[in-house]
Amino acid sequence: MIDYKKLAGEKINSLIPxxxxxxxxxxxxxxxxxxxxxxxxxxxxxxxxxxxxxxVTEALHEMNRYPLGDAFYLRQELSHFLNVDPAxxxxxxxxxxxxxxxxxxxxxxxxxxxxxAPSFSVYGIIAQANGNSCKWIPxxxxxxxxxxKLKDAIEDTTRIIFLANPNNPTGVYFNSDELTxxxxxxxxxxxxxxxxxxxxxxxxxxxxxxxxxxxKYPNVMTMRTFSKAYGLAGFRIGYAVGNIEGIDMLNRVRxxxxxNMVAQIAAIAAIEDKEFVRRSIKVNREGKVYLYKAFxxxxxxxxxxxxxxxxxxxxxxxxxxxxxxKEGVIVRFLGPALKxxxxxxxxxxxxxxxxxxxxxxxxxxx
Ligand SMILES: Cc1ncc(COP(=O)(O)O)c(C=O)c1O
Numbered sequence: 001m002i003d004y005k006k007l008a009g010e011k012i013n014s015l016i017p018x019x020x021x022x023x024x025x026x027x028x029x030x031x032x033x034x035x036x037x038x039x040x041x042x043x044x045x046x047x048x049x050x051x052x053x054x055x056v057t058e059a060l061h062e063m064n065r066y067p068l069g070d071a072f073y074l075r076q077e078l079s080h081f082l083n084v085d086p087a088x089x090x091x092x093x094x095x096x097x098x099x100x101x102x103x104x105x106x107x108x109x110x111x112x113x114x115x116x117a118p119s120f121s122v123y124g125i126i127a128q129a130n131g132n133s134c135k136w137i138p139x140x141x142x143x144x145x146x147x148x149k150l151k152d153a154i155e156d157t158t159r160i161i162f163l164a165n166p167n168n169p170t171g172v173y174f175n176s177d178e179l180t181x182x183x184x185x186x187x188x189x190x191x192x193x194x195x196x197x198x199x200x201x202x203x204x205x206x207x208x209x210x211x212x213x214x215x216k217y218p219n220v221m222t223m224r225t226f227s228k229a230y231g232l233a234g235f236r237i238g239y240a241v242g243n244i245e246g247i248d249m250l251n252r253v254r255x256x257x258x259x260n261m262v263a264q265i266a267a268i269a270a271i272e273d274k275e276f277v278r279r280s281i282k283v284n285r286e287g288k289v290y291l292y293k294a295f296x297x298x299x300x301x302x303x304x305x306x307x308x309x310x311x312x313x314x315x316x317x318x319x320x321x322x323x324x325x326k327e328g329v330i331v332r333f334l335g336p337a338l339k340x341x342x343x344x345x346x347x348x349x350x351x352x353x354x355x356x357x358x359x360x361x362x363x364x365x366x
Pocket of ligand 1: 041042093094095096097120164167168195197224225226227233236237238
């Protein structure tokens with residue numbers, strides 16, 4: 001008998017896989033209901049832009065061909081949009097792949113990555129899968145990043161620090177002054193990856209302009225995604241912007257055809273459909289105001305968010321999560337470290353109302 005566990009080794013055996021939000025179809029099948037709603041994975045509730053659908057549909061007949069390995073047209077489009085040198089950009093199958101590429105490229109045996117907790121669990125999963133580990137540094141009151149603790153924790157072997165801004169699952173952000181103070185402290189050979197998956201939703205005036213920092217701090221890279229405000233989560237496409245030499249190293253590890261052609265075409269159309277992104281941001285802002293008000297009326301404490309989801313203290317997170325599921329509403333329970341909370345993605349106004357009504361019903365039953 002072959003012992004696959006032994007072959008994989010201890011690091012893989014002890015790996016706890018990422019838990020995605022439950023798919024709508026699965027819940028509907030389980031409960032035998034229709035019209036379940038999913039507010040669990042911070043997806044865009046407006047669907048896919050019509051312009052994206054048109055561009056992608058037209059391109060389908062060419063899918064016998066390999067994609068452009070260098071994403072030439074998308075690179076041109078994004079470089080104009082962001083006003084950065086095209087050689088500073090790398091694309092991935094979601095920013096998840098960029099996280100993986102960065103760890104595989106730069107984190108050697110005996111080195112580790114670091115982040116603050118709670119944050120995006122994928123940093124730790126990929127580090128562990130690569131034979132490394134993630135040092136999680138606790139946050140301060142109301143989940144604010146504790147930069148002093150992060151500074152104290154940096155070692156010679158800390159190769160990458162992942163800083164989600166705004167953070168997932170809390171929606172909390174750090175400002176420009178906090179970031180520059182930290183970057184002035186971080187050793188040159190520790191890479192700081194700013195994970196800005198939710199940047200389009202940010203309205204804080206003092207939020208860092210990270211792309212401007214890359215010249216001054218060559219160890220900084222910014223990751224972004226088309227999965228959220230651009231509505232392309234299912235296409236799997238994200239990117240990073242960084243120092244040319246750093247990006248070149250990532251490109252050596254990247255598979256030649258990592259981003260499929262449909263995703264590249266979708267992303268070009270999504271950048272061009274500015275109206276869709278504007279509408280997504282507007283719906284999110286209105287949803288945020290509505291949910292804040294509803295939580296206040298219900299006497300629930302919530303964490304102020306700069307993203308498209310809200311962490312709300314419901315007392316017993318698991319129970320409320322389970323009861324919402326039974327009502328056909330999928331939110332996210334985030335495990336024992338956040339046991340009093342659920343995280344709800346901001347949906348359409350109709351979805352938000354359904355969620356609030358079901359939540360009221362559940363809480364009134366105790
Ligand atoms: C903080 C953060 N980073 C990265 C991602 C990954 O996004 P994707 O791989 O879809 O680009 C997510 C997705 O939820 C996220 O919350």
